[in-house]
Amino acid sequence: MDTVTDTAANAPHSQTLSRGIRVLEVLAEADGGLTIADLAAAIGVHRSIVYRILRTLEDHGLVIRDAAGGVRLGPRMATLARGVERTLQSSALPELTAVANELGMTAFLVVLEHLECVTLLSVEPRVGPATVAQRPGTRHSLAVGAPGLALQSLLTDRELAEHGSVERRDDDGAVGTRGYATSHDEVIAGLRSIAVPLSVPGSLPASLAVVYVSSSLDDAGIGARLVAARDAILAGSR
Known part of the structure; x- marks a missing residue:
């Protein structure tokens, strides 16, 4: 010993x-x-x-x-915050900025910490309608919200059990089939969120997400844009 x-x-x-x-x-x-x-x-x-x-x-x-x-x-x-997952933050920032400005929504990077989703990086669009603030350090349960569902999809049943008593939610397998998770009124009343899982070797399990009140865009269009951002980050990390 x-x-x-x-x-x-x-x-x-x-x-x-x-x-x-x-x-x-x-x-x-x-x-x-x-x-x-x-x-x-x-x-x-x-x-x-x-x-x-x-x-x-x-x-x-x-x-x-x-x-x-x-x-x-x-x-x-x-x-000190800039030193947390420095490489992941650097890779994600350009993509989050592009997503925020193209969609007119707040885009953010979330990482897994025990039973919680913690916002590590957040970007608000330069112009557009009123947006939702998502401050770095904001946290919510892994059991709720699109970022939580996206993170759950990265964990095996055993890994999820190791993080505590969280019932797996996968939108009937939607995260795996369509590539993104959605939520409405789960973390904050009146807000919608869409998130995609992001698994970069050597980094914490993460997800890319947007949060908004309403949009003329459909979920599929927003989800596809996040998937493209995720793929660009993964390509840059190789």
């Missing part, structure tokens, strides 16, 4: 680090700056503990205070 590995696996978790990460997650989900009291309530600890956590995060540029005294994510977070 590898003693070092075994010891590391059984070592106690760092409560302070866990709380610091939770603070960052709460800030990422907020629409504006939050107070220390807001953060303390969100993670269930005393304000003095949040204050000490914030001092450390500020020292590393991960959070900043705005003019009103609210706490926001700092610019250092953007630098």
